[in-house]
Structure formats: C-alpha cells, structure tokens
Amino acid sequence: MKYISTRGNAPDLSFAEAMLTGLARDGGLYVPAEIPRMSAAEIAALAGLSYEEAAFRVMRPFIGDSFTDDEFRGILSRTYAGFRHAARAPLVQLGPNHFLLELFHGPTLAFKDFAMQLIGQMFEHELEKRGERVTIVGATSGDTGSAAIEAFRGLDNVDVFILFPEGRVSDIQRKQMTTPEDANVHALALEGDFDDCQARLKDMFNDFAFRDGVRLAGVNSINWARVLAQVVYYFTSAVSLGAPHREVSFAVPTGNFGDIFAGYIAKRMGLPINRLVIATNRNDILHRAMETGAYTKEGVTPTISPSMDIQVSSNFERALFDAYGRDGNAVAQLMEELKSGAFTISQGAMQALREDFTSGRASEEETLATIRATHDSTGEVLCPHSAVGVKVAGDYLDETPMITLATAHPAKFPDAVETAIGARPDLPAHMRDMMARPERVSRVPNDLAALQTLIKDRIAQN
Numbered sequence: 001m002k003y004i005s006t007r008g009n010a011p012d013l014s015f016a017e018a019m020l021t022g023l024a025r026d027g028g029l030y031v032p033a034e035i036p037r038m039s040a041a042e043i044a045a046l047a048g049l050s051y052e053e054a055a056f057r058v059m060r061p062f063i064g065d066s067f068t069d070d071e072f073r074g075i076l077s078r079t080y081a082g083f084r085h086a087a088r089a090p091l092v093q094l095g096p097n098h099f100l101l102e103l104f105h106g107p108t109l110a111f112k113d114f115a116m117q118l119i120g121q122m123f124e125h126e127l128e129k130r131g132e133r134v135t136i137v138g139a140t141s142g143d144t145g146s147a148a149i150e151a152f153r154g155l156d157n158v159d160v161f162i163l164f165p166e167g168r169v170s171d172i173q174r175k176q177m178t179t180p181e182d183a184n185v186h187a188l189a190l191e192g193d194f195d196d197c198q199a200r201l202k203d204m205f206n207d208f209a210f211r212d213g214v215r216l217a218g219v220n221s222i223n224w225a226r227v228l229a230q231v232v233y234y235f236t237s238a239v240s241l242g243a244p245h246r247e248v249s250f251a252v253p254t255g256n257f258g259d260i261f262a263g264y265i266a267k268r269m270g271l272p273i274n275r276l277v278i279a280t281n282r283n284d285i286l287h288r289a290m291e292t293g294a295y296t297k298e299g300v301t302p303t304i305s306p307s308m309d310i311q312v313s314s315n316f317e318r319a320l321f322d323a324y325g326r327d328g329n330a331v332a333q334l335m336e337e338l339k340s341g342a343f344t345i346s347q348g349a350m351q352a353l354r355e356d357f358t359s360g361r362a363s364e365e366e367t368l369a370t371i372r373a374t375h376d377s378t379g380e381v382l383c384p385h386s387a388v389g390v391k392v393a394g395d396y397l398d399e400t401p402m403i404t405l406a407t408a409h410p411a412k413f414p415d416a417v418e419t420a421i422g423a424r425p426d427l428p429a430h431m432r433d434m435m436a437r438p439e440r441v442s443r444v445p446n447d448l449a450a451l452q453t454l455i456k457d458r459i460a461q462n
C-alpha cells in the first residue's frame with residue numbers, strides 16, 4: 001500500500017513513513033493511492049466481533065507491511081485497554097431511527113482518543129524499531145491536544161509541543177493540557193485562534209531546515225493514521241444496525257473535517273452509507289461551501305462548541321482531491337488561492353462532493369435547546385459539539401437509520417451544559433481533582449520564528 005500527496009508533488013510513502021512524516025513535502029496531505037474495498041460478506045462478518053478485532057480487519061489492508069499481523073494485534077489490544085466502556089463505542093437510541101454513537105469513553109473523554117491512543121502505540125513501536133527520536137508539534141482547539149499529550153506523555157523518544165488558542169478552550173481542556181508533569185510535554189498558549197495554531201504548524205512543516213533539524217512529526221489529522229483509526233467506528237456502528245443489508249446515515253459535528261472524512265473512506269470501502277451530514281456551528285465555512293461552492297474564510301467566532309471553532313478545515317483538501325479526480329495540480333492551485341482568503345469549487349467537483357456529503361448549521365440557541373430537549377426526552381446529556389450534530393441530524397431524519405457521532409463527554413463543557421439543563425455533569429473519577437492540579441504553560445506569540453526558537457531551546461534542555 002502506497003500513500004500519495006494531495007498536491008501530487010511529493011515522494012510516495014509506505015504507511016509507517018507517511019505516519020512519521022505528517023505533512024507531505026509539497027504541503028499536501030497523504031492519502032492511500034487506492035482505497036481497499038470490503039465485500040458485503042466481509043462487512044457482515046464484523047458483527048459480534050470485539051472492537052479490537054473489527055479494527056484489525058478494517059485497517060489491515062491500509063497498513064501494508066509496516067506492521068506484522070501479530071504486531072498490529074498487540075498494538076490494538078494496548079490501544080483500547082484504557083477505555084472505560086467494554087464496547088469502546090456504544091450506540092444508544094435517541095428516538096425512532098436516530099442513534100447516538102458515544103465516542104467519549106477514552107482516557108481524555110473525546111473521540112480523538114480512538115486515533116491518538118493508536119498512533120501513540122504505533123509511534124512508540126516504530127521509533128524503537130528505527131532507533132529514532134521525533135518532535136511532535138500539534139495544533140488544537142482543545143481535544144486533539146489533550147488526547148495527544150495523554151498518548152505521548154512520558155515516552156523517551158518523543159517531545160510533544162501543543163499549540164492551543166489562549167482563552168478559547170474550556171477550563172477542563174486547558175487543565176488536561178497544562179497539568180501533566182512529564183518533562184516531554186510542553187503546552188503552549190498562543191495569542192490567536194485555532195486557525196493561527198494550525199497555520200503556524202503547517203509553516204513549521206514547510207520550513208525544511210527546521211523540520212529536518214528537529215525531526216518534526218505531526219499528530220493532527222494531517223496524519224493519515226489519525227483518519228484511518230476513525231474509519232473503524234463507522235463500520236462497527238453501521239453493522240450493529242444491520243449493515244451491509246441495510247443502509248445507514250451519519251451526522252458528524254465537523255471542524256477540521258477529519259472525522260467525517262473517515263466516514264467517507266468507510267463508504268468508499270463499501271459500507272452502505274446513504275447520507276454523510278456535515279454539522280457545523282456558527283463557524284460554518286463547510287456548510288456555506290456545500291451550499292454555494294465558494295470556500296471563503298471569515299474570522300473564527302468563539303462559540304459554546306469551541307473545539308469546532310475552525311474556518312480552515314485541513315482535511316477538506318483530501319475530499320477536494322477526490323472531487324477533482326485526484327488532480328494534485330488542481331488542488332495545489334486551490335490551496336494557493338486560499339492564501340488570499342477564498343477559492344471557488346468547480347461545478348463538477350461540487351457535484352461529486354454533493355453525491356457524498358450534505359450539510360447543516362446549528363446556532364448557539366439551537367445547540368442549547370438541543371441539549372435541553374435531548375435530556376428531557378432521553379436522559380442523555382450531550383456535549384455542545386454532539387448537540388450540533390443531533391440538531392442538524394434532525395433535519396435529515398427519514399426511514400434510513402441516522403447515527404449522530406457524540407464526539408466529547410459533556411463534563412468537558414460544564415458551563416454550556418449547565419446553561420442548558422441547570423446542572424453540571426460529573427467528571428469521571430480519574431479526573432475529579434483536575435481543577436486543583438497546578439498548571440505548567442508558556443504563553444507564546446503568533447510568530448513562527450519565536451515558536452521555532454522556543455521549541456529548539458526546549459529540546460536542547462531535555
């Protein structure tokens with residue numbers, strides 16, 4: 001299995017190489033040269049398997065010879081051992097034909113753990129084999145950073161630096177990033193928004209002297225392995241509702257487009273998915289793009305679903321690559337235009353996108369009302385991101401079962417939940433004392449050179 005860049009001008013890599021490389025050297029994102037298909041019989045055979053065994057069967061064809069079967073099985077069993085639910089990703093019913101996929105039972109209470117715990121294990125295995133050390137730099141709007149820190153803290157061959165937008169993550173998210181005591185963890189509060197964090201991260205990858213000097217690696221969904229791990233729960237949830245004999249739809253709270261892109265990959269692999277619904281908050285660039293064909297940046301507006309306060313959706317580039325018939329030059333051209341703030345998607349590409357994706361947006365009031373109504377009718381307490389998904393899913397309910405992804409635990413966003421239902425959800429026991437723990441964080445300017453100097457200095461000290 002080979003991986004190619006969405007901009008068509010970088011070396012082809014194996015799975016393990018693409019995982020350690022992060023961003024392609026032409027600025028693009030790695031995708032598999034071909035998407036392996038699963039037959040209806042292979043999909044049906046996932047029914048009743050453990051999550052780990054289903055994960056093995058869904059991901060195996062993408063891994064090539066980067067890991068042996070035994071190595072990969074060992075990695076998967078360690079990956080999900082720390083989840084607090086035996087099913088890993090349980091489904092609960094919200095109403096007739098509407099289901100919620102709870103993805104928040106991992107160690108940091110967000111769907112990010114599904115992929116981050118896996119790549120933590122894969123990095124450790126691969127770096128030990130190669131005798132290499134890397135510097136991970138990540139950009140986060142709150143959840144990716146905490147999941148990355150949890151997955152990589154304490155590892156000998158990794159330093160992990162996380163850029164988060166100062167004042168724009170919840171208190172719990174900040175504490176998750178600033179309270180670990182491990183010397184290899186560096187939480188950096190950047191003066192800017194998430195898009196600034198992600199832009200500086202990509203600048204670091206595009207500065208080859210810095211990139212090679214610190215042996216830079218990325219664990220954002222730039223990294224294909226992150227997307228791949230998320231494909232699995234589309235299969236397990238759909239199969240438990242009758243796939244491949246019955247179609248299902250998914251509604252996905254969306255920011256950086258990694259999670260819903262994983263659903264698209266599941267569909268390309270043969271999972272019978274009717275709709276993939278992109279659910280956005282007020283930062284609705286994807287919804288606007290789906291409606292008009294114009295992908296136009298606006299400023300990021302802070303919302304009660306802060307992890308989705310994103311305007312430049314990194315993984316949309318992967319969807320565009322397919323929509324443009326895998327023409328890397330066309331994608332490179334669009335990304336060049338985006339530097340000036342906007343691009344227009346061709347009619348043909350829009351048609352291709354609309355065959356797979358549809359979209360909707362939830363306002364702040366609708367998000368709060370959805371948390372309240374869902375609690376009243378089912379007892380389920382939604383986080384505000386999941387509530388965006390449930391609200392938008394409501395506009396698409398029909399005879400096909402709809403699965404909305406619940407992407408974070410409500411206790412990560414107690415203020416929004418309290419506003420909606422008048423009660424603050426409890427944190428799980430392992431996090432109860434979190435607010436009292438001392439913090440370690442550096443404030444950093446939105447400036448590439450200053451960030452690079454800080455990172456080099458910290459590595460030299462370790």
Ligand SMILES: Cc1ncc(COP(=O)(O)O)c(C=O)c1O
Nearest residue numbers: 143254255256257258259307407
């Ligand atoms: C809780 C939560 N929900 C939804 C999203 C959006 O997911 P994606 O960025 O993969 O579109 C994020 C951030 O990525 C998140 O942290």
Ligand SMILES: N[C@@H](CCOP(=O)(O)O)C(=O)O
Nearest residue numbers: 140141142143144220221256
């Ligand atoms: N919402 C994310 C943003 C980063 O997205 P990723 O897909 O690159 O991990 C977060 O919580 O940080």
